Every structure is written in C-alpha cells, then in structure tokens.
Amino acid sequence: MSVVAxxxxxxxxAENEYRQFRRNRSAILISLVVLPLFxxxxxxxxxxxxxxxxxxxxNIPMGFVDNDNSxxxxxxxxxxxxxxxxxxxxxxxxxxxxxxxxxxxxxxxVIVVPKGFQNDLESGNQAKLILYTDDSEPGVSDQxxxxxxxxxxxxxxxxxxxxxxxxxxxxxxAGVGILTKGAVFAGFxxxxxxxxxxVQIFAGFYEIAGGISREREEGTFARLLVSPISIGSIVLGKxxxxxxxxVIRTFTVLGIAFYxxxxxxxxxxxxxxxLSLIIxxxxxxxxxxxxxxxxGQRAVVIVEFFLILFLFAFSGLIIDINLLVGISQVVGNLLxxxxxxxxxxxxxxxxxxxxxxxxDLEYLIGSILVSYTVALVLLHIFRERLIT
Amino acid sequence: xxxxAITTKDLTKTFGHFPAVDGxxxxxxxxxxxxxxxxxxxxxxxxxxxxxxxxxxxxxTANVVGYDIREQAAEVRRQIGVVSxxxxxxxxxxxxxxxxxxxxxxxIPRPKAEVRIRELMDMFAFxxxxxxxxxxxxxxxxxxxxxxxALLHSPQVLFxxxxxxxxxxxxxxxxxxxxxxQCDQGVTVIWTTHYMGEPEKICDRVxxxxxxxxxxxxxxxxxxxxxxxxxxxxxxxPDLSKTQLDKVKLKLKTMKHVCRVTYLDSKLQVSxxxxxxxxxxxxxxxxxxxxxxxxxxxxxxxxxxxxIALTGGEEEIDRFLESAGQKA
Numbered sequence: 001m002s003v004v005a006x007x008x009x010x011x012x013x014a015e016n017e018y019r020q021f022r023r024n025r026s027a028i029l030i031s032l033v034v035l036p037l038f039x040x041x042x043x044x045x046x047x048x049x050x051x052x053x054x055x056x057x058x059n060i061p062m063g064f065v066d067n068d069n070s071x072x073x074x075x076x077x078x079x080x081x082x083x084x085x086x087x088x089x090x091x092x093x094x095x096x097x098x099x100x101x102x103x104x105x106x107x108x109x110v111i112v113v114p115k116g117f118q119n120d121l122e123s124g125n126q127a128k129l130i131l132y133t134d135d136s137e138p139g140v141s142d143q144x145x146x147x148x149x150x151x152x153x154x155x156x157x158x159x160x161x162x163x164x165x166x167x168x169x170x171x172x173x174a175g176v177g178i179l180t181k182g183a184v185f186a187g188f189x190x191x192x193x194x195x196x197x198x199v200q201i202f203a204g205f206y207e208i209a210g211g212i213s214r215e216r217e218e219g220t221f222a223r224l225l226v227s228p229i230s231i232g233s234i235v236l237g238k239x240x241x242x243x244x245x246x247v248i249r250t251f252t253v254l255g256i257a258f259y260x261x262x263x264x265x266x267x268x269x270x271x272x273x274x275l276s277l278i279i280x281x282x283x284x285x286x287x288x289x290x291x292x293x294x295x296g297q298r299a300v301v302i303v304e305f306f307l308i309l310f311l312f313a314f315s316g317l318i319i320d321i322n323l324l325v326g327i328s329q330v331v332g333n334l335l336x337x338x339x340x341x342x343x344x345x346x347x348x349x350x351x352x353x354x355x356x357x358x359x360d361l362e363y364l365i366g367s368i369l370v371s372y373t374v375a376l377v378l379l380h381i382f383r384e385r386l387i388t
Numbered sequence: 389x390x391x392x393a394i395t396t397k398d399l400t401k402t403f404g405h406f407p408a409v410d411g412x413x414x415x416x417x418x419x420x421x422x423x424x425x426x427x428x429x430x431x432x433x434x435x436x437x438x439x440x441x442x443x444x445x446x447x448x449t450a451n452v453v454g455y456d457i458r459e460q461a462a463e464v465r466r467q468i469g470v471v472s473x474x475x476x477x478x479x480x481x482x483x484x485x486x487x488x489x490x491x492x493x494x495x496i497p498r499p500k501a502e503v504r505i506r507e508l509m510d511m512f513a514f515x516x517x518x519x520x521x522x523x524x525x526x527x528x529x530x531x532x533x534x535x536x537x538a539l540l541h542s543p544q545v546l547f548x549x550x551x552x553x554x555x556x557x558x559x560x561x562x563x564x565x566x567x568x569x570q571c572d573q574g575v576t577v578i579w580t581t582h583y584m585g586e587p588e589k590i591c592d593r594v595x596x597x598x599x600x601x602x603x604x605x606x607x608x609x610x611x612x613x614x615x616x617x618x619x620x621x622x623x624x625x626p627d628l629s630k631t632q633l634d635k636v637k638l639k640l641k642t643m644k645h646v647c648r649v650t651y652l653d654s655k656l657q658v659s660x661x662x663x664x665x666x667x668x669x670x671x672x673x674x675x676x677x678x679x680x681x682x683x684x685x686x687x688x689x690x691x692x693x694x695x696i697a698l699t700g701g702e703e704e705i706d707r708f709l710e711s712a713g714q715k716a
Contacts, residue, residue, distance in 0.1 A: 005495060008492055008495075009492065009493055012489055012492035012493060015489075016478065016481070016485075016489045019480070019481055019485055020478060020480040020481060023480045023481075023521070024480060218476055218479065219473075219474045219475050219476030220476050220477065220478050220479075222442060222472075222474050222475045222476070223475050223476055223477060223478075223537075224493070225442055226440050226441070226442060226465055226468070226470045226475060227465060227490060227493040227494060228462050228465045228466050228493060228494065228495070229493045230462075384442070384443045384444065387437070387442050387443065387474060
C-alpha cells in the first residue's frame with residue numbers, strides 16, 4: 001500500500017468519524033459541552049477564581065494586623081473589608097497572638113501591614129504586606145494569597161504580598177508542595193491544571209475505546225476489515241478526528257477557565273494546546289490498546305473509571321508524587337499522566353517553557369509511541385477477535 | 389469445470405478444541421453460483437469469514453481469484469464483496485455516504501465512483517431513499533444497501549452469507565434473480581444458507597456442510613439422487629374402504645420396485661424405486677378396485693431429504709444442534 005493510499009484511507013476514516021459525530025447529538029453534547037463544562041465548573045465552583053462573583057475566600061476568617069497605623073493601612077483595611085472577597089476579616093492588634101491562632105481553624109490567614117508601609121508608598125519604594133497562611137487546608141492558602149495579591153495590586157501596584165512560611169506550613173504534608181516553593185498563583189490556575197488533564201483523559205479514552213467497541217458490536221468494524229484498508233489507517237483516521245475534538249474541548253475549557261473563573265496561566269495558549277494534545281494522544285494510545293482487547297462498552301466505562309482513579313491517586317493530582325511511598329510511588333513514577341500533570345503544573349503555575357521540560361516531554365512522547373505501537377501490534381494479533 | 393475462482397486446500401479453523409471447519413477441500417468455478425448449505429453452527433459463516441480474510445485459518449489455505457488468503461489478504465479483499473451477518477454499514481450515515489467512504493477505501497477514482505454509486509442507487513431504486521440514514525431503513529432496504537456496498541468495486545467474488553434471512557418473500561426472490569444475473573456476468577457467488585429451498589432453486593452447485601465438514605458437493609439434482617433412488621406417488625382417493633385398500637396394497641406389493649404403501653387422511657402414498665410408470669400403475673390399481681381418484685401427484689426427493697440423509701438423519705442433526713448450542 002502506498003503512503004498516499006494510506007493517508008487517503010486515514011482521512012476517509014476521519015471524515016467518516018466526523019459525519020457520524022455531527023449526527024449524534026448526545027455525542028456532541030457529552031464530548032464537547034457536558035464534559036468540559038462539568039469538570040471546569042465543578043472545580044471552578046469548588047476553587048473559585050479572581051474573576052468570579054462567587055468568591056471562595058469570602059467567608060474564610062482571616063486576621064488583619066495593622067502595625068503601621070497609618071492612613072494608607074487604614075485605606076487598605078477599608079478596601080479589603082468592603083470587598084466581596086474578604087467578608088470575614090477580623091482586626092487584630094497583636095501579631096503573635098494572631099499567628100498563634102493559625103491551625104486552630106478559627107482563622108486561616110493573617111494579613112500583617114508592617115511598620116513603614118505608608119512611608120514606603122510615599123517614597124515610591126515597594127511596600128510589603130506579610131501573609132501568614134494555614135496550609136493544612138490544601139488550596140485555601142493558595143486562594144487567599146492569589147485573591148489578596150490581585151486586590152493589593154489594584155489598590156497600589158507598589159504593594160507586594162510576601163508569603164511567609166510559618167512553622168505550621170513547614171510541618172504540614174499533603175498539598176503544600178507548591179506553596180512552600182514560594183510560587184504565587186492567580187485565580188483558577190491550579191484548577192486549570194486538573195481540568196485540562198481530566199477532561200482529555202476522560203473524553204479521549206472513551207471516544208477511542210468506546211467508539212471501536214461500538215463499531216465492533218454494530219459490525220461496521222468488520223465492514224472496514226473486509227475492505228483493503230490497513231489497521232494503521234483506521235488508527236490514524238480515528239486519531240486525526242479525536243485530535244480535532246481535543247482542540248475544541250481544550251478551547252472550551254480554557255474559555256470557561258479564563259472568562260468564568262479568572263484563570264491567568266503563566267504560559268501561552270500554544271503550550272496549553274500542545275500539552276492537552278499530548279495528554280489526549282497518550283490516552284488515545286491506551287484507548288486503542290483497550291480496544292484491541294475486545295472490551296465491551298460497559299468494560300470500557302469501568303476501565304475509564306480506574307484510569308481516572310489512578311490519575312487522582314498516583315499522578316500527583318492530589319498528593320505530590322514525592323510524598324507517595326512504596327509501591328504507590330513506583331506506580332506513580334511509571335504512569336505517563338504523572339509527567340503530564342507535572343508539565344501542566346510547571347508551565348501553568350511556574351511559567352516554565354514547555355521545551356525546557358525535557359524529561360516530562362520525553363516520557364510523554366515515549367508513552368505515545370509505546371502505546372500506539374502496542375495497540376497496533378495487538379490489533380493485528382487480535383484482529384479476529386474484533387469481529388463479532 | 390470452468391476456470392476456478394476459489395480453491396480451498398485442507399481449510400481448517402478450530403476455536404479452542406472445537407473444529408468449526410475441518411479440512412475443507414472445494415473448488416468453485418468462475419461465474420458459478422455455489423451454495424453452502426447447512427444448519428446453524430455447521431461452519432458456513434466461518435468458511436466465508438476465512439475466505440474473506442476476516443479470520444485466519446488454523447490449518448490449510450485457500451486461493452481466491454488467484455490470491456492466497458494468508459499471504460495476499462489485502463489483494464483478496466480488493467477482489468471480493470461481502471454481505472454477511474456481523475458486517476454492517478454505518479447506521480448514522482446515508483447509503484451514499486457509506487458508499488463514498490468505501491469508494492475511497494477501494495481506491496476508486498472519484499468521478500468513476502460517483503458514476504458507479506449513481507448506477508447502483510438506480511439499480512436498487514435507492515434514489516428516493518438517498519438521504520435516509522441506514523439506521524432508518526427497513527431490514528430489506530438495509531440489506532439492499534449492503535449489497536450495493538458489496539458490489540461497489542465490481543468484485544469478482546461475492547459472498548452472500550444468510551442474505552435472505554429477515555427478508556420478505558418478494559425481496560428474497562428479487563435478490564435470488566439479481567444474484568443469478570451477477571453470475572451470468574461472470575461474478576462468482578458463494579451463497580450460504582440454512583433454508584433448504586433456496587440453493588435448490590438458484591445454485592449451480594451445492595456443498596452440504598455439517599459439523600465443520602463438507603459432506604457432499606454436487607448440483608441440487610445430483611445431491612438429491614445421490615441419497616435416494618426413491619420416488620413417491622401421492623393419490624387423493626376419498627372413501628377408500630379397508631377391502632379396497634387391502635386389494636390395492638396386495639396388487640402394488642407384487643410389483644418388485646414398490647417399497648411402501650400407506651393410507652392416511654384420504655391420501656394413498658406409494659414409495660418405490662425410481663420408475664417412470666409408477667403413477668400409471670398406482671392409478672390402474674385403484675381404478676381396478678373401483679376407487680375414486682381426486683388428485684394424483686408424483687414427488688421427487690427434496691434437497692432437505694437429501695441433506696438429512698447425508699448428515700446422518702434427523703437424530704444426528706438434533707444431536708449436533710444441541711452440542712452446537714451448548715458450545716455457543
């Protein structure tokens with residue numbers, strides 16, 4: 001078979017996927033609307049963002065210690081207290097006593113205006129605010145920090161929020177890895193890393209494994225197999241179409257995250273798209289492997305459930321991979337999603353250029369190649385089993 | 389025999405320890421309409437699937453229009469059209485969209501494909517249903533659509549596997565006529581069925597399959613007469629008294645070729661070794677005893693009877709069907 005014929009067949013399969021897809025309202029709805037919307041809004045509502053009217057920090061009790069007692073610090077207090085994000089701001093006069101309250105669940109942060117705050121502002125120097133946060137609640141301190149940052153910068157661009165690592169933070173475990181590195185995250189950035197990974201994995205796997213399973217059950221896969229098309233063309237054609245869906249889904253997620261929840265990733269759109277496609281391709285490869293094993297539709301859903309479970313448990317989505325122990329760390333280190341999630345965090349949160357993440361990229365591209373190779377070999381070996 | 393389009397050599401397929409097809413050796417001529425007849429689970433569909441390269445033989449091989457099914461599977465696929473249970477068109481696409489997809493896969497140049505698609509749509513009167521999705525068509529029309537798809541690339545061999553099942557009688561007859569025309573144009577057709585009447589009517593030759601083996605091959609007539617040299621005459625003769633019947637039986641049994649005489653529900657059935665004069669002799673015997681004759685029919689053995697005889701009788705078939713059902 002010539003390369004041209006191979007590509008023509010692949011494009012015909014992709015077109016065919018598109019024709020079927022556009023007639024299938026439930027597929028359009030689930031794949032392009034419900035999935036991205038559900039995950040983004042769920043996490044957005046849970047984590048909130050700087051651009052939303054709903055504020056996840058609004059009701060969190062926080063201490064405010066004014067050591068400057070100046071007009072500027074008073075204005076700052078008024079600005080924060082009247083904002084919809086700091087409804088539960090408690091004025092405190094003793095910095096040490098306020099800090100001692102952290103970890104008791106009575107307050108979750110202490111905002112300290114140091115002496116010289118007004119002087120710094122008047123002399124054009126960088127004025128500082130010190131923020132003590134309770135990191136025993138993953139995500140809360142991050143939210144407070146990012147919301148406060150956006151507020152004080154709109155109050156005066158010369159004010160800088162200085163995260164202060166308390167003893168409590170250093171002792172805490174799960175979820176504090178990011179903060180203790182000293183990064184400052186704005187809006188819905190953490191949520192975005194999670195949503196981008198989950199949506200692509202959820203949709204990519206089902207579209208490939210579930211799609212082939214349905215074709216097998218309906219006899220259309222056998223129809224393709226009695227024609228001169230090669231298995232490779234079928235795989236490539238289905239991949240091409242799913243890449244298209246991935247692009248649409250990624251833009252949907254980003255649109256909701258940007259405009260709905262104020263996500264401000266420290267990277268560009270191209271990187272986000274590239275990472276989403278890489279994650280989707282890894283998942284599609286695994287989907288093809290699953291399809292070659294003659295999984296029924298129900299089995300596909302069960303496998304997908306485990307895939308997501310693995311993502312949550314071992315890929316650093318909830319618990320940093322370095323904090324896992326024993327076999328779970330081995331599993332975590334083997335899972336390609338670990339490196340996908342790491343790449344998302346490093347680009348979206350820390351602003352690292354994608355191409356500088358050599359190991360992550362090598363592992364992910366290697367995973368794509370391995371999963372597709374294994375899938376092609378298995379589809380050839382188990383060709384007979386794919387006929388009902 | 390004309391030039392062979394299909395030749396199988398010891399073609400065998402086992403699933404685990406179960407031999408679905410066991411050492412099939414058969415040749416099918418070019419332009420021949422060859423029927424594969426057998427009950428469910430006899431190995432017909434497995435044979436077709438091996439010849440279509442959908443599944444690989446466990447042992448042996450076959451040659452389809454000059455190409456080996458093991459070594460040149462892609463070439464075989466270009467030469468064949470398949471209508472089989474489990475090989476379907478996309479339900480969410482129209483017939484035209486399905487055919488366009490297949491025309492790309494068979495590398496038919498676009499202008500040529502468009503002409504061929506129009507030709508097939510006209511041939512099967514699909515024009516009015518062109519915009520209907522396959523999933524919205526009745527089973528008869530869906531089957532026609534599948535035949536269109538199988539014929540799109542003008543295959544040299546057409547596999548029609550249980551193609552009339554689920555069709556209304558008119559459609560089934562139309563399909564049989566169409567298939568015969570295809571053969572007249574040089575297309576080789578493998579027609580598998582478990583309906584005994586079909587191959588008798590349309591097939592040039594029939595292969596009887598049972599328990600994975602090809603039991604006998606021949607024209608329908610050859611098969612029928614290979615198992616039975618018996619002919620039967622059935623006479624409707626009402627109000628035949630016991631005395632009259634005894635006299636008739638006595639008279640007929642003196643004839644050396646008569647095997648059996650029965651009288652039930654006003655019908656006298658006489659079986660005998662094949663002879664041209666049986667009907668006359670039976671009629672004469674009845675008239676001699678003063679019986680009335682309302683109708684008189686001669687009956688040759690059917691393919692069904694031949695099938696039962698060739699496969700070891702009804703009990704053997706029942707046993708096979710039971711074990712095939714358990715394996716399924």
